[in-house]
Amino acid sequence: MYTPRHFELGADRAADLLAGARTAQLVTAHPSGPVATLLPVLHRPGGGLGTLVFHVTRTNEQWRDTGLGDALAILSGPDGYVDPDWYASQAMKHSVPTWNYVTVHAYGPLVVHDDPEWVRAAVLDLGDRHGYVAGLTEEEWDRQLRPIVGLEMPIARIEAKAKLNQNRAPEDIAGVIAGLQGVGEDALASAMAEISLPHAEARYRLMAEVKAGRRLGEPDARPGRETG
Template identity: 65%
Template sequence: MYTPKHFALDDAGTRALLASAETAELVTAHPTGPVATLLPLTHRPDPDGVGFGSLIFHVTRVNPVWRDVGLGDALAILAGPHGYIDADWYASNAASPGVPTWNYVTVHAYGRLVVHDDPAWVRAAVEEMSERFDYDAGRVEAGAFERMLRAIVGLELPMRRIEAKAKLNQNRTPADIEGAVAGLRTVGGAELAAQMEEISLPHARARETLVADVRARRGDPGCPS
């Protein structure tokens, strides 16, 4: 994933997305080519907090996606808030019309997929996911639950490499970002707007301050006094 430095998501933001994401596109390698499978997930952090932990999935046993795990690393693509940014929301657009864009937050996680066919592991993973989505698996009749468990396999992706990106207008002025935030709130984009306020505005304001300071040191007559 191409990630300019000013669009890189920091570790705290990466961990927050890993914890909050409910699904991922799991991309696996097969003799016929790559396969992408949308799956619900749970995130298991590293106990020591050093690494990023593992992503936990399960699939039906008849799904061939788990049979070729030795062909190379798998890729899990997790999506955070994203949305259309209307160019008319930018303050600068009134003087110099520009173009719209799409803002987004995403994490790409790579690692060797591990298949778990152990009944106890699979049960724990299913119960963990059920709890996450507020479903009481104990409501299911025990025999039926056991049959369903035998029909699935567990998948674990220990994340060995992470690429994390937050493309949120960090390259624009604070006024443009504020306009985009206000515009997003009018169209139901509050979550993306909040991410821009948290990430983009401090970045843009710091850059604006730095530029003004450099100009002042150089005696730039265009710099406000």
């Protein structure tokens, strides 16, 4: 995934997205081409980056051939359209729209579980996460589990990206946050307030210090300035 340095998502926030994701695009590579399935997902922490748990219908051929090399799970956070009119700096000139988003790409080997007890535990865990399993009898469990197969991905590595206007001025970001709130994109606005605005403010403070001729970490030694 193409990720400029200023769009890199920190490890803690990537872990939050993994923990909170409801679905993922599971992608595997095959000699005939890539295969992708949108699936409910559960992140189990532990063992480094943790594990992703899925289940698929038995008729889905993706579980029968887990593909070439590692699988890829694409987990998406909030995303949305950014109107250039929201940028404060664009008041007297034109710009183009963009699309802001948060995403994590998780990679790892895909392990198939065709054991009813493992699949049942996975479905129960997914049910606790999503709220769709309640009070099944043993006969109903047997009937529900028979047509599905469990999949597990121990995460070997992740790529995490938050493209949230971090490259723009703080006043532009504040304008986008207000614009997003105005159209009901509150989750994306909150992500920008938590990630982009502090990043941009810190960058502009550093730029001001450099412009003033100070070195990073040194006190302001100009006449009349406090140094202690």
